[in-house]
Amino acid sequence: MVDAPLITSIFTSFQRRKWFAIAIPVIIFAYLFYAAASFDVLGVAARARMDNAQNLLSDFWSYKVNVIRDNRNGKIISAIDADARYSYAPDWVKTEGEVTQIDLGDGHVVTYDAQGAHYVVPGYGTISVIASNGKIVLDAPQPLPEWISVSDTRVGVTTPAGRFIYTKSKVETQRFFAGWELFFFTFDSPFYGKSIGQLTALALWDARLDPALPNWEAISHDFLTNSLWHHGDVLWAVFETLLMAFLGTFCAALIALPLSFLAASNMMPWLLPRFGMRRVFDFIRGLDALIWTLILVRAFGPGPMTGALAILMTDTGLFGKIFSEALENIDEKQVEGIRSTGANAIQRARFGVLPQVLPILMSQVLYNFESNTRSATVIGAIVGGGIGLLLTQAIQTQKDWEDVAYYLILIVVMVIVIDWLSGLIRRKLIKG
Amino acid sequence: MVDLAFGPEPGKRPDLSDPRHAYLRMVRQKRIYGAVLLILFFVLLAAGFHLAETRNAGDFLNGLPMLGAFPSEVLTEGWAKRANVPGLALHFVPSLIETLNIAAVSTLLGGLCAALLALLSTRGLAPFPRLIPVFRRTMDALRALPDVVIALVLIYVMGGGPIPAVMAISIHTTGALGKLFSEASENADLKPVEGLESTGARWGQRIWLGIVPQVAPNWASYLLMRFEINVRASAILGFVGQGGIGADLKVAMQWGQGKYDQVVAIFLILFLTIVVIDRGSDWLRTRLTKGAHHG
Numbered sequence: 001m002v003d004a005p006l007i008t009s010i011f012t013s014f015q016r017r018k019w020f021a022i023a024i025p026v027i028i029f030a031y032l033f034y035a036a037a038s039f040d041v042l043g044v045a046a047r048a049r050m051d052n053a054q055n056l057l058s059d060f061w062s063y064k065v066n067v068i069r070d071n072r073n074g075k076i077i078s079a080i081d082a083d084a085r086y087s088y089a090p091d092w093v094k095t096e097g098e099v100t101q102i103d104l105g106d107g108h109v110v111t112y113d114a115q116g117a118h119y120v121v122p123g124y125g126t127i128s129v130i131a132s133n134g135k136i137v138l139d140a141p142q143p144l145p146e147w148i149s150v151s152d153t154r155v156g157v158t159t160p161a162g163r164f165i166y167t168k169s170k171v172e173t174q175r176f177f178a179g180w181e182l183f184f185f186t187f188d189s190p191f192y193g194k195s196i197g198q199l200t201a202l203a204l205w206d207a208r209l210d211p212a213l214p215n216w217e218a219i220s221h222d223f224l225t226n227s228l229w230h231h232g233d234v235l236w237a238v239f240e241t242l243l244m245a246f247l248g249t250f251c252a253a254l255i256a257l258p259l260s261f262l263a264a265s266n267m268m269p270w271l272l273p274r275f276g277m278r279r280v281f282d283f284i285r286g287l288d289a290l291i292w293t294l295i296l297v298r299a300f301g302p303g304p305m306t307g308a309l310a311i312l313m314t315d316t317g318l319f320g321k322i323f324s325e326a327l328e329n330i331d332e333k334q335v336e337g338i339r340s341t342g343a344n345a346i347q348r349a350r351f352g353v354l355p356q357v358l359p360i361l362m363s364q365v366l367y368n369f370e371s372n373t374r375s376a377t378v379i380g381a382i383v384g385g386g387i388g389l390l391l392t393q394a395i396q397t398q399k400d401w402e403d404v405a406y407y408l409i410l411i412v413v414m415v416i417v418i419d420w421l422s423g424l425i426r427r428k429l430i431k432g
Numbered sequence: 433m434v435d436l437a438f439g440p441e442p443g444k445r446p447d448l449s450d451p452r453h454a455y456l457r458m459v460r461q462k463r464i465y466g467a468v469l470l471i472l473f474f475v476l477l478a479a480g481f482h483l484a485e486t487r488n489a490g491d492f493l494n495g496l497p498m499l500g501a502f503p504s505e506v507l508t509e510g511w512a513k514r515a516n517v518p519g520l521a522l523h524f525v526p527s528l529i530e531t532l533n534i535a536a537v538s539t540l541l542g543g544l545c546a547a548l549l550a551l552l553s554t555r556g557l558a559p560f561p562r563l564i565p566v567f568r569r570t571m572d573a574l575r576a577l578p579d580v581v582i583a584l585v586l587i588y589v590m591g592g593g594p595i596p597a598v599m600a601i602s603i604h605t606t607g608a609l610g611k612l613f614s615e616a617s618e619n620a621d622l623k624p625v626e627g628l629e630s631t632g633a634r635w636g637q638r639i640w641l642g643i644v645p646q647v648a649p650n651w652a653s654y655l656l657m658r659f660e661i662n663v664r665a666s667a668i669l670g671f672v673g674q675g676g677i678g679a680d681l682k683v684a685m686q687w688g689q690g691k692y693d694q695v696v697a698i699f700l701i702l703f704l705t706i707v708v709i710d711r712g713s714d715w716l717r718t719r720l721t722k723g724a725h726h727g
Contacts, residue, residue: 028540035537038530039594047591056589240487247480250473286707290668290678291699294685298502300495303488305481378580381672385487392672395584408581415576 052398059401062176067093067102069112069171071131076100076112082172085227086187092175102173108161110173117171119157119164129155129166136166180402182228189222229406234390238414240304241386244379245372248311253365256316260323261349267327277320284317289375293382302384310379311372322364323357330356359429366422366429373418377411387411509689510696520697524680528701530594531676534669535662538598542605543655546571549606550613551639556622559635571614575607579665583673592674600669601662609658616650617643649720656713656720663709667702677702 058064066082067090069075076095079087092103102110107122116130125141127148138155140148149156157164163174185192190209191199202209203216210218224232261267263277284292293310300306335352343351380388387407394403485491490498510517552558553567579600586596624642633641670678677698684694 032537032540035533038533039537039598041595044590044593044595047593049589049591053589056585240484243480243484247477247484250477282707282710286703286710287699288664288667288702288706290664290671290681291702295499295502299490299498300492301489303484303490305484305488305492308481308484374576374578377578378668378672381580382668384489391581392584395588398588404585408577408585411578411581412573412576416572419572419576 056401056404058176060405062178063181063402064174064176065090067100067110067173067175069100071168071170074098080181081228083228086182088187102175104159104161104173104175106161108159110164112171117164117166121157121159127155127157127164129171131166131168134168136168180229180406182226184226185222186227189226191219191222229403234387234407234410237385237387237390238410241376241380241388242373242414242418244304244307244311244386245369245376247308248376249315249365249369249372251308252312252315252319253361255312256319256323257361259316260320260327263320263324264327266330266332267349267353278324281317281320281324284313285321286317289314289379290382293379297383304380304383304385307376307379307383307385310383311375315368315372318368319365323361326357326360326364327353362429363426366426370415370418370422373415387414505689506692506695506699509692513693516693517697517700520694521701524677524694524698524701527670527677527680528705531666531670531678532663532705534594534597534601534666534676535659538601538605538666539655539659539662541598542602543609543651543658545602545606546609546613547651549610550617551643553610554614554617557617557625557639557643568614571607571610573607574603575611577604579604580669580672583669587673594675597666597669597673597675601665604665605658605662609654612654613647613651616647616654620646653717653720656717660706660709660713663706 063080065078065080067076067078068082077084077087078090078093079085092105094101094103098114100112102112104110107120109120111118111120116128118129119127121127124145128139130137130139136153136155138148138150144150147158153168155164155166162176165172165174182192185194191202194202199219203219206215208215208218213221224235259277259281262273263281265274268274268277289310292313293306296306296309296313300309330353334356335348338348338352376386377388377391380386381392382388387410391404391407391411394400394407481492549567549571552560553564553571555561555564558564558567581600582603583597583600586599590596620643624646625638628638628642666676667678667681670676670680671682672678681695681698681702684691684698687694
């Protein structure tokens with residue numbers, strides 16, 4: 001005999017689930033559709049600057065050498081990143097009298113001469129630019145392809161082999177090479193161009209290059225003071241970011257610990273202080289890191305301490321809530337046992353409560369430290385400290401994308417290392 | 433017993449004829465270690481604060497009395513122009529909705545990608561078990577970059593607007609939720625999946641009918657938690673990059689005195705929204721997880 005009401009209830013529940021299974025995806029899609037419309041997705045596709053993306057990506061994996069002729073005095077300079085400090089004589093640039101020939105590889109050849117410049121593009125023809133009476137005249141096979149841009153004052157050519165720009169004041173050719181050439185040492189360092197093996201040998205047993213300094217010190221000095229990459233400053237900024245996260249997280253934990261006793265219902269018998277403390281925690285969390293940061297910057301000025309205090313404020317609220325919840329879940333028997341020996345409130349907290357909750361609290365604190373290394377990067381961008389500041393500055397100048405790539409890599413490495421370290425300590429803590 | 437308590441290595445053993453003495457000595461030793469660690473920790477904190485203070489524009493003690501200055505300045509002006517505040521708050525609601533939309537869309541998109549990645553990297557469920565480490569490392573990498581950083585790069589390429597913000601937060605959310613989702617699905621019972629497999633169900637069907645009903649409450653609770661975090665992130669993103677309530681706040685702050693009624697209005701609606709979302713998601717999450725326990 002089958003129970004009829006049971007069957008109906010099962011079937012209605014099946015029916016309901018079926019509806020849910022259809023309705024929820026439909027609602028989600030409808031919402032996404034509305035959002036796409038309100039965000040103007042199609043407009044973004046039109047606004048996107050693919051040339052910017054190209055610049056960015058090429059800077060990420062390559063460096064450029066600029067061969068520049070000043071059209072007023074005819075002086076020619078070949079330099080990395082168009083910076084006179086890093087000029088050198090590449091073997092693919094040949095100068096004879098007024099004629100300079102630049103071999104971009106794959107048959108692309110640029111020639112500067114007294115009248116102007118020529119660019120031979122294989123499979124297309126010769127692009128000639130002649131300057132006469134302050135005007136720039138372009139002569140190239142018609143129709144002009146879209147990788148040549150022309151105006152009255154400027155001619156630009158972009159090919160896979162490089163970039164060529166002619167203006168009244170100067171003519172410039174850029175050639176790209178894989179890697180970041182000056183990343184470790186600049187040209188003025190005696191260690192430039194040495195392999196890892198040679199450097200190890202120099203550091204460990206070879207004769208001193210500079211009699212005043214041991215080689216390993218000279219190597220680290222030249223690396224840290226690299227005038228293009230500023231490794232010393234960058235590493236210091238990373239340290240500052242970690243410092244902000246460390247100070248903020250651990251001080252917040254120290255402040256929140258005693259306060260959370262006031263907010264836990266089994267520790268604080270009176271309703272009023274408990275309720276008040278909880279609302280204080282809620283208020284601190286509700287105001288959000290952004291608002292706290294803005295208030296603190298006004299008082300303490302920009303810098304890493306302000307960043308640390310901003311993290312401290314928000315995390316005090318968060319820890320207060322988490323800690324008091326942990327305190328409410330303890331085993332009362334141990335406290336009872338301590339109480340039976342005649343211990344006072346502080347002794348009961350120290351020997352009855354803390355040993356139970358400390359591993360949980362510590363692992364929460366470490367978990368937050370990990371996520372705060374990320375927040376410290378962002379807060380650093382607002383308060384002006386650490387790697388966050390360097391990164392936002394590098395992005396806002398929209399020029400040195402290789403710096404941006406470098407900082408991004410450093411941030412990822414920093415976060416992954418902290419992630420791994422805190423995971424390690426947390427596992428140890430849980431095991432006891 | 434002695435080996436168990438003090439380790440197998442030979443050496444000086446405590447005198448067991450006097451257990452009280454041995455115990456007290458152990459306690460003393462532990463306390464000394466604890467005290468040394470604690471002192472070291474406090475010294476580190478103090479030194480760190482000192483260092484941070486020297487690198488700061490203003491110092492701590494001089495700044496402390498100033499702490500109330502800015503809020504009171506803002507609040508006095510806000511109070512003086514309190515008649516404006518409700519109107520201004522209404523005026524900023526559209527940008528608040530934009531901020532909320534950014535958070536919601538990126539939570540949804542990130543959640544969908546995270547669910548896929550989590551299922552692909554769960555032992556016992558993954559269709560390509562060899563690729564599990566690849567998917568795991570992908571999630572780690574996505575999680576490592578702060579969303580604001582991704583957003584700044586994307587804004588450069590795509591121009592302003594909410595789309596770069598959505599993409600940035602989605603990328604970070606995918607990594608963060610992927611980890612939590614895969615932890616939940618690792619703990620799922622595989623018996624329903626085996627049952628479905630025996631009836632000839634495809635991978636999608638096995639997941640949809642065997643795993644999703646088990647993990648849905650946990651996943652939904654993680655999604656809500658992430659939504660909370662993303663609302664805050666999208667407000668900050670507006671401040672650093674552009675768009676939404678954060679950008680309005682930045683403009684009003686830069687204007688300085690005279691526009692503080694706007695600042696008050698924005699603070700107010702932002703605070704209320706965050707508290708409401710916090711409370712709502714707290715309530716929903718306890719309901720979801722409690723419901724899961726009941727069956």
